Amino acid sequence: MTVNISEITPVPSLFSPVFLGKIELANRIVMAPITRVRAGSSGIPGDLMVEYYRQRASVGMIITEGTYPDHASQGYVGEPGIATGEQAAGWQRVFEAVHAEGGRIVLQIMHAGRGTHPDINGGRRVLAPSAIAIDNKTFTEKGDQPYPVPEAMTTAEIRAALEDFVTAARRAIEAGADGVEIHGANGYLLQEFLSPAANQRTDEYGGSPQNRARFVVEVVTAVAQAVGAERVGLRISPEVDLGDVFETDRDDVLATYGTLMDQLRPLGLAYLSVLHAEPGGDLVQELRRRFDGKLIVNSGPFGGQTTREQALHQIEADHADAVVVGRALIANPDLVERWQGGHPENEPRPELFYGPGAEGYTDYPFLEAA
Ligand SMILES: Cc1cc2nc3c(=O)[nH]c(=O)nc-3n(C[C@H](O)[C@H](O)[C@H](O)COP(=O)(O)O)c2cc1C
Numbered sequence: 001m002t003v004n005i006s007e008i009t010p011v012p013s014l015f016s017p018v019f020l021g022k023i024e025l026a027n028r029i030v031m032a033p034i035t036r037v038r039a040g041s042s043g044i045p046g047d048l049m050v051e052y053y054r055q056r057a058s059v060g061m062i063i064t065e066g067t068y069p070d071h072a073s074q075g076y077v078g079e080p081g082i083a084t085g086e087q088a089a090g091w092q093r094v095f096e097a098v099h100a101e102g103g104r105i106v107l108q109i110m111h112a113g114r115g116t117h118p119d120i121n122g123g124r125r126v127l128a129p130s131a132i133a134i135d136n137k138t139f140t141e142k143g144d145q146p147y148p149v150p151e152a153m154t155t156a157e158i159r160a161a162l163e164d165f166v167t168a169a170r171r172a173i174e175a176g177a178d179g180v181e182i183h184g185a186n187g188y189l190l191q192e193f194l195s196p197a198a199n200q201r202t203d204e205y206g207g208s209p210q211n212r213a214r215f216v217v218e219v220v221t222a223v224a225q226a227v228g229a230e231r232v233g234l235r236i237s238p239e240v241d242l243g244d245v246f247e248t249d250r251d252d253v254l255a256t257y258g259t260l261m262d263q264l265r266p267l268g269l270a271y272l273s274v275l276h277a278e279p280g281g282d283l284v285q286e287l288r289r290r291f292d293g294k295l296i297v298n299s300g301p302f303g304g305q306t307t308r309e310q311a312l313h314q315i316e317a318d319h320a321d322a323v324v325v326g327r328a329l330i331a332n333p334d335l336v337e338r339w340q341g342g343h344p345e346n347e348p349r350p351e352l353f354y355g356p357g358a359e360g361y362t363d364y365p366f367l368e369a370a
Contacts, residue, residue: 014315015340018060018322020294021230021270023104023178025060025322028315029336030296032326033063033108033181033235037078037354038361043068045080045090050097051362055333057103060322063181063233063273064094066110066188069168072124073161075112075188077141078356082107083164088171095176106179106233107172109165109223113189114150114198115243126150127157129192129199129206129215134244158205161189162219169223169232179231182220185275187243190216191236194256195245209255217263229267233296236260237275238283240300254283261290269293273324277302280319288320298324305348308339334366343367 012018015027038048053062068074068081081087091107098105112121114128119140128150137144153161169180184190192198193215199206205214216234224232238257239247247253264272271294276284279297288295297320299306305327314323329335331348338345352360 012315012321014312014323015336018294020061020233020296020322021179021268022228023061023106023231023270025104026058026102027060027336028322029059029311029339030322030324031056031059031062031329032298032324033065033110033183034326034330035065035076035079035354036361037076038356039078039080039090040356041078042086043074043079043081043083044087045094048358048362049080049090050093053094053105054097054101055362055366056329056335057098057101057105058334058336059103059325059329061104061106061178062098063324064091064105064107066108066183067091067168069109069111069164072121072127073111073113073116073164073189074121075110075116076354077120077139078354082109082168082171082175085171088175091172091177092175095178099176104178106181106231107177108181108183108235109168109172110183111161111165111189113192114147115188117145117148119145127153127161128189129153129201132198132200134187136244152201155203158215162215162222165219166222166226169227173227173231179233179270180223180227181233181235181273182216182223183235184216184220185235185237185273186240187245190219191243191245194260195247196249196252197244197246209252210259212256213260213263216260220264220269221267224267224269229269232267232269233271233273234264234269235273235275236287237300238287239277240275250283254286257283257287258290261287265290265292271296271321273298275300275324279314280317285319294321296320296322296324298326308342311339331364333364337367
Protein backbone atom coordinates (compact mmCIF):
# COMPACT_ATOMS: atom_id res chain seq x y z
CA MET A 1 0.00 0.00 0.00
CA THR A 2 1.31 3.46 -0.81
CA VAL A 3 0.78 6.10 1.83
CA ASN A 4 0.49 9.68 0.75
CA ILE A 5 2.52 11.63 3.32
CA SER A 6 0.10 14.56 3.07
CA GLU A 7 -2.65 12.30 4.49
CA ILE A 8 -0.78 11.72 7.73
CA THR A 9 1.13 14.99 8.07
CA PRO A 10 -1.22 17.93 7.82
CA VAL A 11 0.30 20.72 5.74
CA PRO A 12 0.67 23.71 8.05
CA SER A 13 -1.49 26.67 7.15
CA LEU A 14 -1.12 30.33 8.03
CA PHE A 15 -3.86 29.79 10.60
CA SER A 16 -2.40 26.73 12.31
CA PRO A 17 -0.46 26.88 15.60
CA VAL A 18 3.30 26.67 15.89
CA PHE A 19 5.93 26.78 18.62
CA LEU A 20 8.84 29.20 18.37
CA GLY A 21 11.06 27.86 21.15
CA LYS A 22 8.93 28.00 24.30
CA ILE A 23 6.47 30.43 22.77
CA GLU A 24 3.24 28.85 21.53
CA LEU A 25 1.59 30.79 18.72
CA ALA A 26 -2.10 30.28 17.89
CA ASN A 27 -1.43 31.16 14.24
CA ARG A 28 1.53 31.97 12.02
CA ILE A 29 0.89 35.66 11.52
CA VAL A 30 3.52 37.57 13.49
CA MET A 31 3.27 41.31 13.96
CA ALA A 32 6.43 42.97 12.66
CA PRO A 33 8.45 45.27 14.86
CA ILE A 34 7.23 48.72 13.83
CA THR A 35 8.58 51.95 15.30
CA ARG A 36 5.64 54.26 16.03
CA VAL A 37 7.32 56.87 18.29
CA ARG A 38 4.43 57.27 20.75
CA ALA A 39 6.45 56.94 23.99
CA GLY A 40 7.15 60.65 24.50
CA SER A 41 10.40 62.03 25.88
CA SER A 42 10.31 59.64 28.88
CA GLY A 43 10.41 56.56 26.64
CA ILE A 44 7.84 54.96 28.97
CA PRO A 45 5.01 53.06 27.25
CA GLY A 46 1.73 54.66 28.36
CA ASP A 47 -2.00 54.01 27.97
CA LEU A 48 -1.99 54.66 24.22
CA MET A 49 0.67 52.03 23.57
CA VAL A 50 -1.08 49.57 25.89
CA GLU A 51 -4.25 49.98 23.83
CA TYR A 52 -2.45 49.70 20.46
CA TYR A 53 -0.78 46.40 21.33
CA ARG A 54 -3.89 45.05 23.09
CA GLN A 55 -5.90 45.65 19.90
CA ARG A 56 -3.48 43.48 17.91
CA ALA A 57 -3.18 40.56 20.35
CA SER A 58 -4.97 38.06 18.07
CA VAL A 59 -1.85 37.59 15.94
CA GLY A 60 0.22 34.52 16.77
CA MET A 61 2.90 36.74 18.27
CA ILE A 62 3.60 40.46 18.49
CA ILE A 63 7.15 41.70 18.11
CA THR A 64 7.28 45.14 19.70
CA GLU A 65 8.75 48.18 18.03
CA GLY A 66 12.51 48.64 18.36
CA THR A 67 13.27 49.57 21.99
CA TYR A 68 16.52 51.09 23.24
CA PRO A 69 18.53 49.18 25.86
CA ASP A 70 20.33 52.32 27.10
CA HIS A 71 19.79 56.00 26.40
CA ALA A 72 22.78 56.47 24.09
CA SER A 73 21.38 53.79 21.77
CA GLN A 74 18.04 55.56 21.21
CA GLY A 75 17.49 55.99 17.47
CA TYR A 76 14.26 57.99 17.26
CA VAL A 77 12.56 60.84 19.07
CA GLY A 78 9.62 59.28 20.92
CA GLU A 79 11.04 55.74 20.81
CA PRO A 80 10.33 53.62 23.91
CA GLY A 81 13.18 52.34 26.02
CA ILE A 82 13.87 49.55 28.46
CA ALA A 83 16.85 51.32 29.99
CA THR A 84 15.14 52.02 33.32
CA GLY A 85 12.80 50.35 35.78
CA GLU A 86 10.08 52.91 34.94
CA GLN A 87 10.28 52.01 31.26
CA ALA A 88 10.15 48.30 32.11
CA ALA A 89 7.08 48.95 34.27
CA GLY A 90 5.40 50.62 31.29
CA TRP A 91 6.19 47.57 29.16
CA GLN A 92 4.81 45.33 31.90
CA ARG A 93 1.40 46.96 31.40
CA VAL A 94 1.64 46.28 27.65
CA PHE A 95 2.61 42.63 28.20
CA GLU A 96 -0.23 42.13 30.71
CA ALA A 97 -2.77 43.64 28.32
CA VAL A 98 -1.67 41.36 25.46
CA HIS A 99 -1.64 38.30 27.72
CA ALA A 100 -5.13 39.14 29.02
CA GLU A 101 -6.32 38.84 25.41
CA GLY A 102 -4.56 35.48 25.02
CA GLY A 103 -1.72 36.90 22.91
CA ARG A 104 2.05 36.49 22.90
CA ILE A 105 4.58 39.31 22.80
CA VAL A 106 8.35 39.62 22.53
CA LEU A 107 10.32 42.83 22.91
CA GLN A 108 12.66 43.94 20.13
CA ILE A 109 15.90 45.29 21.59
CA MET A 110 17.39 47.84 19.22
CA HIS A 111 20.71 49.61 19.55
CA ALA A 112 20.72 52.28 16.84
CA GLY A 113 24.52 52.42 16.58
CA ARG A 114 25.46 55.24 14.22
CA GLY A 115 21.81 55.63 13.22
CA THR A 116 21.17 58.35 15.78
CA HIS A 117 22.16 61.90 16.72
CA PRO A 118 22.95 63.79 19.95
CA ASP A 119 19.65 65.65 19.45
CA ILE A 120 17.89 62.27 19.62
CA ASN A 121 19.82 60.45 22.35
CA GLY A 122 19.92 63.29 24.87
CA GLY A 123 23.31 64.71 23.95
CA ARG A 124 25.13 61.43 24.41
CA ARG A 125 27.94 60.09 22.26
CA VAL A 126 27.15 58.24 19.04
CA LEU A 127 29.02 54.93 18.87
CA ALA A 128 29.58 52.50 16.01
CA PRO A 129 32.15 49.94 14.86
CA SER A 130 34.00 52.55 12.80
CA ALA A 131 34.00 56.35 12.47
CA ILE A 132 31.97 56.38 9.25
CA ALA A 133 28.75 58.40 9.02
CA ILE A 134 25.54 57.43 7.22
CA ASP A 135 25.25 59.72 4.21
CA ASN A 136 21.74 60.91 4.96
CA LYS A 137 19.66 62.97 7.34
CA THR A 138 17.63 61.96 10.37
CA PHE A 139 14.73 63.60 12.19
CA THR A 140 15.89 65.10 15.50
CA GLU A 141 14.36 67.33 18.18
CA LYS A 142 15.68 70.25 16.11
CA GLY A 143 14.37 69.03 12.75
CA ASP A 144 16.22 67.10 10.04
CA GLN A 145 20.00 67.00 10.49
CA PRO A 146 22.79 64.99 8.85
CA TYR A 147 23.85 61.86 10.70
CA PRO A 148 27.00 62.61 12.71
CA VAL A 149 30.32 60.86 12.28
CA PRO A 150 30.20 58.23 15.06
CA GLU A 151 33.06 57.34 17.38
CA ALA A 152 34.63 53.94 16.81
CA MET A 153 33.86 51.79 19.86
CA THR A 154 36.66 50.66 22.13
CA THR A 155 36.74 47.04 23.24
CA ALA A 156 35.40 48.18 26.61
CA GLU A 157 32.52 49.98 24.90
CA ILE A 158 31.73 46.87 22.86
CA ARG A 159 31.61 44.90 26.12
CA ALA A 160 29.36 47.55 27.71
CA ALA A 161 26.94 47.48 24.76
CA LEU A 162 26.72 43.70 25.10
CA GLU A 163 25.94 44.08 28.80
CA ASP A 164 23.22 46.60 27.94
CA PHE A 165 21.55 44.02 25.66
CA VAL A 166 21.71 41.45 28.48
CA THR A 167 20.30 43.85 31.09
CA ALA A 168 17.52 44.92 28.74
CA ALA A 169 16.61 41.30 28.01
CA ARG A 170 16.49 40.48 31.72
CA ARG A 171 14.26 43.49 32.37
CA ALA A 172 11.92 42.48 29.54
CA ILE A 173 11.54 38.91 30.79
CA GLU A 174 11.10 40.04 34.40
CA ALA A 175 8.40 42.44 33.17
CA GLY A 176 6.56 39.48 31.62
CA ALA A 177 7.62 39.40 27.96
CA ASP A 178 7.37 35.97 26.33
CA GLY A 179 10.78 36.58 24.82
CA VAL A 180 13.13 39.09 23.27
CA GLU A 181 14.22 39.73 19.71
CA ILE A 182 17.72 41.03 19.13
CA HIS A 183 17.60 43.60 16.33
CA GLY A 184 20.41 42.63 13.99
CA ALA A 185 18.78 44.17 10.91
CA ASN A 186 18.12 47.41 9.05
CA GLY A 187 21.54 48.99 9.40
CA TYR A 188 21.62 49.48 13.18
CA LEU A 189 24.52 48.60 15.47
CA LEU A 190 24.60 44.84 14.98
CA GLN A 191 24.35 44.98 11.20
CA GLU A 192 26.99 47.72 11.21
CA PHE A 193 29.37 45.17 12.68
CA LEU A 194 28.40 42.61 10.01
CA SER A 195 28.79 45.05 7.11
CA PRO A 196 32.18 45.47 5.43
CA ALA A 197 31.17 49.04 4.50
CA ALA A 198 30.29 50.16 8.04
CA ASN A 199 32.88 48.03 9.86
CA GLN A 200 36.47 48.77 8.94
CA ARG A 201 38.01 47.72 12.22
CA THR A 202 41.38 46.05 12.29
CA ASP A 203 40.90 44.23 15.61
CA GLU A 204 39.13 40.92 16.29
CA TYR A 205 35.74 42.56 15.50
CA GLY A 206 36.61 43.59 11.93
CA GLY A 207 38.04 42.28 8.69
CA SER A 208 37.11 38.66 7.99
CA PRO A 209 33.50 37.43 7.93
CA GLN A 210 34.22 35.57 11.20
CA ASN A 211 35.47 38.72 12.86
CA ARG A 212 32.56 40.85 11.64
CA ALA A 213 30.08 38.24 12.89
CA ARG A 214 31.79 38.04 16.31
CA PHE A 215 29.89 40.80 18.09
CA VAL A 216 26.48 39.50 16.98
CA VAL A 217 27.43 35.99 18.10
CA GLU A 218 28.59 37.34 21.46
CA VAL A 219 25.46 39.43 22.04
CA VAL A 220 23.03 36.66 21.12
CA THR A 221 24.97 34.07 23.12
CA ALA A 222 25.10 36.29 26.21
CA VAL A 223 21.39 37.13 26.01
CA ALA A 224 20.53 33.44 25.49
CA GLN A 225 22.59 32.49 28.54
CA ALA A 226 20.87 35.19 30.59
CA VAL A 227 17.20 34.51 29.75
CA GLY A 228 17.17 31.11 28.00
CA ALA A 229 17.76 30.53 24.29
CA GLU A 230 14.19 29.30 23.79
CA ARG A 231 13.02 32.85 24.55
CA VAL A 232 15.43 34.62 22.20
CA GLY A 233 15.05 35.46 18.52
CA LEU A 234 17.37 37.31 16.16
CA ARG A 235 16.34 39.52 13.25
CA ILE A 236 18.69 39.94 10.29
CA SER A 237 18.33 41.66 6.92
CA PRO A 238 21.14 40.48 4.66
CA GLU A 239 21.46 42.53 1.46
CA VAL A 240 18.82 45.02 2.57
CA ASP A 241 20.39 48.38 1.93
CA LEU A 242 19.31 50.49 4.88
CA GLY A 243 21.69 52.78 6.75
CA ASP A 244 24.47 52.46 4.16
CA VAL A 245 25.46 48.89 5.02
CA PHE A 246 25.91 48.08 1.33
CA GLU A 247 25.91 44.28 1.52
CA THR A 248 26.28 43.91 -2.23
CA ASP A 249 28.76 41.03 -2.51
CA ARG A 250 26.76 37.77 -2.33
CA ASP A 251 29.84 35.67 -1.55
CA ASP A 252 30.74 37.89 1.38
CA VAL A 253 27.12 37.97 2.58
CA LEU A 254 26.97 34.19 2.52
CA ALA A 255 30.30 33.87 4.30
CA THR A 256 29.38 36.41 6.98
CA TYR A 257 25.81 35.32 7.68
CA GLY A 258 26.75 31.68 7.13
CA THR A 259 29.35 31.74 9.90
CA LEU A 260 26.85 33.61 12.06
CA MET A 261 24.31 30.80 11.56
CA ASP A 262 26.91 28.10 12.21
CA GLN A 263 27.75 29.67 15.55
CA LEU A 264 24.15 30.34 16.58
CA ARG A 265 22.87 26.86 15.64
CA PRO A 266 24.10 25.11 18.83
CA LEU A 267 22.31 27.67 21.02
CA GLY A 268 18.82 26.48 20.02
CA LEU A 269 17.26 29.93 19.69
CA ALA A 270 13.48 30.39 19.56
CA TYR A 271 13.64 31.70 16.02
CA LEU A 272 15.51 33.48 13.26
CA SER A 273 13.68 36.36 11.57
CA VAL A 274 14.89 37.26 8.09
CA LEU A 275 13.96 40.37 6.15
CA HIS A 276 14.83 39.76 2.50
CA ALA A 277 13.24 40.39 -0.90
CA GLU A 278 13.17 36.65 -1.66
CA PRO A 279 12.35 34.56 1.41
CA GLY A 280 12.13 31.43 -0.75
CA GLY A 281 15.40 32.17 -2.55
CA ASP A 282 18.79 30.50 -2.26
CA LEU A 283 20.31 32.83 0.32
CA VAL A 284 17.52 32.74 2.89
CA GLN A 285 16.95 29.01 2.53
CA GLU A 286 20.69 28.32 2.88
CA LEU A 287 20.75 30.40 6.08
CA ARG A 288 17.69 28.50 7.28
CA ARG A 289 19.47 25.17 6.77
CA ARG A 290 22.52 26.36 8.64
CA PHE A 291 20.48 27.87 11.46
CA ASP A 292 18.45 24.65 11.72
CA GLY A 293 15.62 26.18 13.75
CA LYS A 294 12.35 28.03 13.26
CA LEU A 295 12.38 30.70 10.53
CA ILE A 296 10.04 33.65 10.27
CA VAL A 297 10.20 35.89 7.21
CA ASN A 298 9.26 39.26 5.85
CA SER A 299 9.81 40.23 2.24
CA GLY A 300 10.30 43.81 3.28
CA PRO A 301 9.52 47.15 1.78
CA PHE A 302 10.18 46.01 -1.78
CA GLY A 303 7.17 46.97 -3.82
CA GLY A 304 4.20 47.18 -1.50
CA GLN A 305 3.21 45.77 1.83
CA THR A 306 2.88 42.08 2.69
CA THR A 307 -0.39 40.74 1.30
CA ARG A 308 -2.64 37.86 2.34
CA GLU A 309 -1.69 35.96 -0.79
CA GLN A 310 2.02 36.34 -0.12
CA ALA A 311 1.61 35.25 3.49
CA LEU A 312 -0.45 32.18 2.56
CA HIS A 313 2.13 31.29 -0.08
CA GLN A 314 5.14 31.59 2.25
CA ILE A 315 3.64 28.98 4.57
CA GLU A 316 2.16 26.67 1.93
CA ALA A 317 5.44 26.66 -0.02
CA ASP A 318 7.31 26.01 3.26
CA HIS A 319 9.50 29.05 2.84
CA ALA A 320 9.10 29.70 6.57
CA ASP A 321 7.36 28.64 9.78
CA ALA A 322 5.58 31.98 10.23
CA VAL A 323 5.20 35.27 8.37
CA VAL A 324 6.07 38.69 9.77
CA VAL A 325 3.52 41.33 8.77
CA GLY A 326 3.92 45.07 9.23
CA ARG A 327 1.79 47.67 7.51
CA ALA A 328 -1.32 45.52 7.04
CA LEU A 329 -1.35 45.15 10.83
CA ILE A 330 -0.90 48.86 11.40
CA ALA A 331 -4.16 49.38 9.53
CA ASN A 332 -6.03 46.23 10.62
CA PRO A 333 -5.87 45.33 14.30
CA ASP A 334 -8.05 42.27 13.53
CA LEU A 335 -6.01 41.20 10.51
CA VAL A 336 -6.10 37.50 11.44
CA GLU A 337 -9.90 37.44 11.31
CA ARG A 338 -9.92 39.44 8.07
CA TRP A 339 -7.38 37.21 6.33
CA GLN A 340 -9.03 34.04 7.60
CA GLY A 341 -12.42 35.12 6.27
CA GLY A 342 -11.14 36.89 3.16
CA HIS A 343 -12.67 40.17 4.35
CA PRO A 344 -11.75 43.61 3.00
CA GLU A 345 -8.94 45.54 4.68
CA ASN A 346 -8.44 49.08 5.91
CA GLU A 347 -5.74 51.01 4.06
CA PRO A 348 -2.80 52.27 6.14
CA ARG A 349 -2.22 56.01 6.46
CA PRO A 350 1.58 56.35 6.13
CA GLU A 351 1.54 60.04 7.03
CA LEU A 352 0.47 58.97 10.54
CA PHE A 353 2.94 56.08 10.99
CA TYR A 354 5.12 58.37 13.08
CA GLY A 355 3.42 60.87 15.34
CA PRO A 356 2.35 61.51 18.87
CA GLY A 357 -1.34 60.67 18.97
CA ALA A 358 -4.13 58.13 18.66
CA GLU A 359 -4.96 59.16 15.10
CA GLY A 360 -3.66 56.59 12.64
CA TYR A 361 -2.62 54.45 15.63
CA THR A 362 -5.51 53.10 17.69
CA ASP A 363 -8.42 54.39 15.57
CA TYR A 364 -8.37 51.91 12.67
CA PRO A 365 -11.79 50.24 12.69
CA PHE A 366 -12.36 46.60 13.57
CA LEU A 367 -14.34 44.41 11.18
CA GLU A 368 -17.75 44.77 12.79
CA ALA A 369 -17.37 48.55 12.80
CA ALA A 370 -15.80 48.86 9.35
C1 LIG B 1 6.72 52.68 10.16
C2 LIG B 1 7.67 51.51 10.17
C3 LIG B 1 8.49 51.31 11.27
C4 LIG B 1 9.36 50.20 11.32
N1 LIG B 1 10.09 49.97 12.45
C5 LIG B 1 10.85 48.84 12.55
C6 LIG B 1 11.50 48.52 13.78
O1 LIG B 1 11.38 49.20 14.81
N2 LIG B 1 12.27 47.38 13.80
C7 LIG B 1 12.40 46.57 12.70
O2 LIG B 1 13.11 45.55 12.77
N3 LIG B 1 11.77 46.86 11.53
C8 LIG B 1 10.98 47.94 11.45
N4 LIG B 1 10.28 48.19 10.28
C9 LIG B 1 10.29 47.19 9.20
C10 LIG B 1 9.08 46.26 9.37
O3 LIG B 1 9.31 45.36 10.47
C11 LIG B 1 8.80 45.41 8.10
O4 LIG B 1 9.96 44.68 7.77
C12 LIG B 1 8.36 46.29 6.93
O5 LIG B 1 7.27 47.11 7.31
C13 LIG B 1 7.95 45.47 5.69
O6 LIG B 1 6.85 44.61 6.02
P1 LIG B 1 5.35 44.93 5.49
O7 LIG B 1 5.43 44.98 4.00
O8 LIG B 1 4.52 43.77 5.98
O9 LIG B 1 4.94 46.24 6.09
C14 LIG B 1 9.42 49.30 10.21
C15 LIG B 1 8.61 49.54 9.10
C16 LIG B 1 7.73 50.61 9.07
C17 LIG B 1 6.83 50.80 7.88
